[in-house]
Amino acid sequence: MTRATELARHAVLGVTTAAAMLVEDPALLVVQASRRAPRSLARRAAVLLRRGAREPRRDARLGLAAWLTGHRDVARTHVAAALAAPGGRAGRRVLAEVAVELDVPDPGARGATAARRAWREGRVDDAVRLAQGTALGRRLASERDLMTPGLRLPTPTVPPTRPAPDGAPRALHVLVNSLPHTASGYALRSHAVLRAQAAAGVDVLAATRIGYPVSVGLVGARDVDVVDDVEYRRLLPWATARTPGARLEQHAHALAQVAARWGPTVLHTTTNYTNALVTQAVAAALGVPWVYEVRGLLEDTWAASFPTPALRDAARASRRHAMLRAREAELASAADHVVVLGATVRDDLVARGVDAARITVVPNSVDTALLGRHVSSVEARRALGLPTSGFWVGTVTSLVDYEGIVTLVDAVARLRDRGVDARAAVVGDGVARPAVERRVQELGLTEHVVLPGRVPPGAATSWYEALDAFAVPRRDTAVTRTVVPLKPMQAMALGRPVVASDLPALAEVVAAPGAGLLAAPDDATAWADALERLAGDDALAARLGAAGREFAAGRTWAAAGARYRALYEELAA
Structure with a gap:
């Protein structure tokens, strides 16, 4: 197949996908397209919205501007006020869809928006009923069927199967x-x-x-x-x-x-x-x-x-x-x-x-090569062009609310108030980044908290090494109590002590092997206390870092690969 044919097929697929959304609900298509717009374009649109923010549409425009730039808390306040005020039908439809995205109550929601709100809130049957007879209704009914225990997909017909070669799985x-x-x-x-x-x-x-x-x-x-x-x-x-x-x-x-x-x-x-x-x-x-x-x-x-x-x-x-x-x-x-x-x-x-x-x-593991790296945090910061002085704490993660990055920023502020030269690097991007940026500005930490955004996987190692302590300040939710993240293992392999929220999944990989300290989630003072212990005790930091590296040495991807192969061979037998 030629590249031209490949591109043509992809273009048709993209157009038909957008057309299906347009048929289902034009307002939703506008909202989805806005959410995926490049950040620079979203910021320019927000500037225009704010310039025209006059009554009676002031809250609507400010709410949309805040939503486009990711300031969800600010957006919720303005969108709620705008929905309570009279407004044009077309503008309200888009606003109502944004309200669903922001989980803002909207008693006046009708039609497709009401159905999507019900689905978002987990009222599955109400959503299907509200959208009955529409393309959205057919989609929601189909999704409900797929979620219902007992349903199986038809077994597809396959052409003559190529026999697997003897030997390796x-x-x-x-x-x-x-x-x-x-x-x-x-x-x-x-x-x-x-x-x-x-x-x-x-x-x-x-x-x-x-x-x-x-x-x-x-x-x-x-x-x-x-x-x-x-x-x-x-x-x-x-x-x-x-x-x-x-x-x-x-x-x-x-x-x-x-x-x-x-x-x-x-x-x-x-x-x-x-x-x-x-x-x-x-x-x-x-x-x-x-x-x-x-x-x-x-x-x-x-x-x-x-x-x-x-x-x-x-x-x-x-x-x-x-x-x-x-x-x-x-x-x-x-x-x-x-x-x-x-x-x-x-x-x-x-x-x-x-x-x-x-x-x-088969736990999250590390590359064996990381275990042999011994780069000091000062050397790593110098290579990245960061200040070499101070106690640096940070993380490499997706910036979503349950990661709790604002708690880490607040802890850094408390440490600085105590006279500790604490600094932070938060590497990554996501929907919570605007809230983190706003908190950094509110606390006057713009010179002390670095937000480099997302970096290529190969460049992330240097950011881990630039830290004196790696932080996992996750909030206390059902998902964070059970799911073990990948990032702390890489920090441990590099000999960095970890400070993590006191949650079962994190205690399993931090406290149990003695690789770090635990602090109460959503408690900036407790986090500041734990970080201050590390900042003031080089021997403790070295001991925790060494224990983490030893623990990571038992969780390598090489060992994981062997475990997978043994599992596949057992299943084949």
């Missing part, structure tokens, strides 16, 4: 997204797993979800990407089906064609349940086992996305939460084997009825 990985287009923790772990398996002698191939990465606006992407000798196949048709259920069937059919030609001995997928449904169907068609890697608890991640404790509690009590929880447990039980990242998730699945004998823990 062949693992086809079914992923949501991947490098080089997405550099999230999910994509980085996937890539590390694939490389580790390849190094252990497993033949690997990865395929991402139907429509990706064109579905996230990358029309110029290729059908195949190769990163560090790992091949990522893209399943990119001329158009995707209109409902979630039909798209998953389309996904299963496309994946089955790839699998039949390649001849895997095992299929390996990751959360969530949609991936599991597709992989289950294709595994049945090929007659091979499948592995479900549960990297997080979907329903708790969704509940953690709400901005207040009351809304999070309501989400956990909703029908959507219950359906997702049951669905994930059902598919974990249906898989031939389950992989988890830590003991907390394993124990949760066992409590739901998943057989403990079919669960293997």
Whole structure:
């Protein structure tokens, strides 16, 4: 296939995807497009909105400007005020959609917006009823069906299957997204797993979800990407089906064609349940086992996305939460084997009825090369052009609310008030970045807190090394109590002591091996106390750093690759 044909297909796919959203709801398309707009464009639009912010539309314009630039708390205040005031129908429709995104109450919501609000709040049946007879209603009904335990996708028809060669296992990985287009923790772990398996002698191939990465606006992407000798196949048709259920069937059919030609001995997928449904169907068609890697608890991640404790509690009590929880447990039980990242998730699945004998823990791990690096924080800061003096604490993470970065900023301010020359580097990007920037400015820390944004994976190591202590200030939510993040392990491999929120998943990898200190989540004073201990005790910092490096040495990707290979060989036998 020529590059011109490839680009033409991607362009048609992008246009048809946008057209489907336009048919479903033009206001939603405007909101989604605005959310994905380049940051520079969003900022220019916000400036124009603020310039024209006069009564009676002042709150609406200020709310939209704040939303475009990521200042969600400010946006909530103005959007709530604007919705309470009279306004034009067209403008209110867009505002109402933004209110759904911001979880702002809107008693006047009607039609598609009311249905989407009900869905967002977990009122699944209400959402389907409110949208009945529309394209949105068909989509929501299909998604409800997929969430309902008991439903299976049809087994796709496959062409004559290429027999797997004797010898090494062949693992086809079914992923949501991947490098080089997405550099999230999910994509980085996937890539590390694939490389580790390849190094252990497993033949690997990865395929991402139907429509990706064109579905996230990358029309110029290729059908195949190769990163560090790992091949990522893209399943990119001329158009995707209109409902979630039909798209998953389309996904299963496309994946089955790839699998039949390649001849895997095992299929390996990751959360969530949609991936599991597709992989289950294709595994049945090929007659091979499948592995479900549960990297997080979907329903708790969704509940953690709400901005207040009351809304999070309501989400956990909703029908959507219950359906997702049951669905994930059902598919974990249906898989031939389950992989988890830590003991907390394993124990949760066992409590739901998943057989403990079919669960293997393969934790977040580190490259062996990191263990041999011995660069001082002063040397690393000098190489990055940072001030070499002071006590530097920081993190490398996605900037989302539950990561608790504002708590870290507040702790740095308290330390400086105590006379400690504390400084911070927060590497990464995300929806919470504007709130972090605003807090830094409010506390007068712009000269002491560095926010370099997202950096390439290869450059991240230098930022880890520039720190005297690595911070994981996660907030106390259901998801942060159970899911073990990847980043602390890399810091430990580099000999950096860790300060983390006192949560079970973090205690498992920080307190248990003696690699750092724990502090109460959302408590800036407790965080300042823990950091002050490290800043004033070089011997303690060295002891914790050495314990962390020793712990990380037992969790290398080389060991993980060998564990995966043994698992695949056991399943084949």
